[in-house]
Amino acid sequence: MRRMSDFARLRECGRTQRHPLIILSYAENNLEHNRYGFIAGRRLGKAVKRNRARRLMREAVRCCHPNLHPGYDIVLIARTAIVGQPFEAVDAAVTNLLARAQLFTTAPVPGGAAGDRASDSY
RNA sequence: CAAGUUGACCGGGCGAUCGCGGAGCGACAAUGUUUAGCUCUGAGGAAAGUCCGCGCUCCACAGAGCACGGUGCUGGCUAACGGCCAGGCGGAGCGAUCCGACGGAAUAGCGCCACAGAGAAGCAUAUUGCCGGCCCGGACCACCGGGCCGGCGAGGGUGAAACGGCGGUGUAAGAGACCACCGGCGUCCCUGGCGACAGGGGCGGCCAGGCAAACCCCACCGGGAGCAAGGUCAAGCAGGCGCGAUGGAGUGGCUCGCUCGGCGCCGGGUAGACUGCGCGAGGCGGCAGGUAACUGCCGUCCCAGAUAGAUGAUCGCCGCUCUCGUAUCGAGAGAACAGAACGCGGCUUACAGGCCGGCUUGGAUG
RNA sequence: CGGGGCGUGGCGCAGUUUGGCUAGCGCGCUACAAUGGGGUUGUAGAGGCCCUGGGUUCAAGUCCCAGCGCCCCGA
Numbered sequence: 001m002r003r004m005s006d007f008a009r010l011r012e013c014g015r016t017q018r019h020p021l022i023i024l025s026y027a028e029n030n031l032e033h034n035r036y037g038f039i040a041g042r043r044l045g046k047a048v049k050r051n052r053a054r055r056l057m058r059e060a061v062r063c064c065h066p067n068l069h070p071g072y073d074i075v076l077i078a079r080t081a082i083v084g085q086p087f088e089a090v091d092a093a094v095t096n097l098l099a100r101a102q103l104f105t106t107a108p109v110p111g112g113a114a115g116d117r118a119s120d121s122y
Numbered sequence: 123c124a125a126g127u128u129g130a131c132c133g134g135g136c137g138a139u140c141g142c143g144g145a146g147c148g149a150c151a152a153u154g155u156u157u158a159g160c161u162c163u164g165a166g167g168a169a170a171g172u173c174c175g176c177g178c179u180c181c182a183c184a185g186a187g188c189a190c191g192g193u194g195c196u197g198g199c200u201a202a203c204g205g206c207c208a209g210g211c212g213g214a215g216c217g218a219u220c221c222g223a224c225g226g227a228a229u230a231g232c233g234c235c236a237c238a239g240a241g242a243a244g245c246a247u248a249u250u251g252c253c254g255g256c257c258c259g260g261a262c263c264a265c266c267g268g269g270c271c272g273g274c275g276a277g278g279g280u281g282a283a284a285c286g287g288c289g290g291u292g293u294a295a296g297a298g299a300c301c302a303c304c305g306g307c308g309u310c311c312c313u314g315g316c317g318a319c320a321g322g323g324g325c326g327g328c329c330a331g332g333c334a335a336a337c338c339c340c341a342c343c344g345g346g347a348g349c350a351a352g353g354u355c356a357a358g359c360a361g362g363c364g365c366g367a368u369g370g371a372g373u374g375g376c377u378c379g380c381u382c383g384g385c386g387c388c389g390g391g392u393a394g395a396c397u398g399c400g401c402g403a404g405g406c407g408g409c410a411g412g413u414a415a416c417u418g419c420c421g422u423c424c425c426a427g428a429u430a431g432a433u434g435a436u437c438g439c440c441g442c443u444c445u446c447g448u449a450u451c452g453a454g455a456g457a458a459c460a461g462a463a464c465g466c467g468g469c470u471u472a473c474a475g476g477c478c479g480g481c482u483u484g485g486a487u488g
Numbered sequence: 489c490g491g492g493g494c495g496u497g498g499c500g501c502a503g504u505u506u507g508g509c510u511a512g513c514g515c516g517c518u519a520c521a522a523u524g525g526g527g528u529u530g531u532a533g534a535g536g537c538c539c540u541g542g543g544u545u546c547a548a549g550u551c552c553c554a555g556c557g558c559c560c561c562g563a
Contacts (some may be wrong), residue, residue: 002430004393037430046170047461055142055434062141063435087435 001037001073010037010075017097021085022057023077024097034068036061037075044083053078056087060094068103 001007014027029035038057040050057076076097082090098104 004430007430039430048459051433051461054430059141059435091435 001035001075006035006073007037007075010073014073014075015101017100019093019097021079021082021090021093022097023079024094024101025075025077026072026101026103028071029073031071033070034065035073037073039075039077041078043080044078049083050078053082053090056082056085056090057094059087060091063091064095064098064104067106068098069105072103074098074103 010025010027014025016026017024036058038054040054042050044050044053057078061074061076076094
């Protein structure tokens with residue numbers, strides 16, 4: 001997502017799920033594919049901390065993406081507790097949030113993304 | 123060997139899989155925000171803070187004066203600088219070395235120096251004192267105590283700072299009152315140096331406090347804005363009111379000059395694409411000039427370009443640090459500060475750990 | 489990218505202009521008095537290395553430099 005108006009629309013009529021590390025906001029977009037947005041505000045710290053949080057969320061979403069329903073705008077907002085967390089914690093948080101929002105096509109296997117990676121390395 | 127001081131450098135390495143940004147080629151398909159695939163490439167020493175200086179772009183051709191701001195020993199380097207190099211002076215240290223906004227207060231002005239102290243900036247002062255004369259009291263004298271008048275700036279004391287220092291002459295006691303030497307000030311001359319300045323000599327007056335990092339004076343520098351600069355294209359909208367040539371806009375604090383030819387307020391619309399945008403005051407190596415900063419020549423290399431903003435995830439081996447154990451080995455844990463946004467030269471600040479060199483002082487040995 | 493402001497007891501602010509004497513004010517806090525008890529009131533008191541580190545000065549909350557944190561404005 002790269003328009004200010006898209007984010008504004010989601011803030012107006014999107015639905016949200018909360019987690020101590022991340023807040024999920026989502027809504028249907030009437031397209032054939034998903035669009036994603038990541039927000040890491042000044043509250044998290046300076047550039048290194050904010051970049052780190054955004055990259056971990058991006059990687060977690062990339063692993064889940066093949067198993068998600070198409071046609072949604074999905075925005076992940078980092079909270080201050082995410083600073084210093086390892087990838088496993090962020091991945092678990094994203095999987096948990098997407099499962100609670102019922103965006104998975106298949107049953108949300110715990111650590112399904114991890115199994116995907118296991119098949120990649122043999 | 124130990125302690126110290128200083129300069130330069132590194133900022134884990136190699137490989138595999140899955141992803142992301144950029145450039146080029148591009149089968150199939152056929153003009154799509156083209157795609158699969160292949161090749162190359164993708165954060166730092168500070169990319170940071172944004173404290174200075176430039177390039178670049180626009181504002182007339184970048185102009186004048188004032189105001190304002192900055193810099194402040196000398197010479198050099200540079201595109202430029204508040205940076206760097208070399209030197210001078212002052213200070214700290216045994217020393218290597220380090221630190222210094224380091225022009226001006228007899229060039230002028232408005233000024234400040236609290237408290238304490240007798241007196242705090244000009245020819246200042248008499249508290250404790252020292253000395254002389256007179257008077258009174260005690261006493262055989264020497265002398266002691268008190269009062270009045272006068273002289274004095276040496277000693278004590280206050281303070282951050284008290285109007286030169288040691289010695290002598292002199293005197294009732296003293297004092298640059300006078301003398302020699304020294305320090306410091308002003309001025310003239312000689313020598314060395316481009317210069318700051320240093321060394322030496324003559325003369326003068328006897329001695330002149332500090333603060334300009336509050337204002338100020340002097341010298342030098344600075345036109346304004348900034349890549350959201352600027353340029354091209356596309357999309358979209360609706361006008362209304364007021365002022366209007368000794369005026370308005372470009373123009374920013376003022377005046378002049380120059381140029382342009384309506385301007386202001388309210389309301390309405392759009393905030394998309396391309397370009398600027400990376401061959402550069404560029405990196406590395408060599409040679410030459412220069413004490414050095416730096417410069418010139420030759421060779422060689424192409425080395426990030428995102429735009430809700432690309433560097434991430436997982437694993438193997440090696441290296442480093444710590445802990446534990448069955449201890450030339452094994453297991454576990456850890457590894458700083460920090461992320462390009464037009465580019466560059468500096469400065470400043472943050473930083474785990476490591477490596478190399480110079481110099482100084484002290485000790486031991488030969 | 490450019491510009492401006494703030495940081496002083498627990499809280500809100502003065503003082504910074506032109507450096508100096510014990511850094512003040514209001515609310516709050518503690519103790520005592522007054523009341524049967526509480527509030528109001530009165531009296532007394534505690535609480536500050538003036539955001540941090542350097543520098544100038546005899547002397548810095550104040551002047552200068554660097555840093556940290558927060559807030560605001562313009563494009």
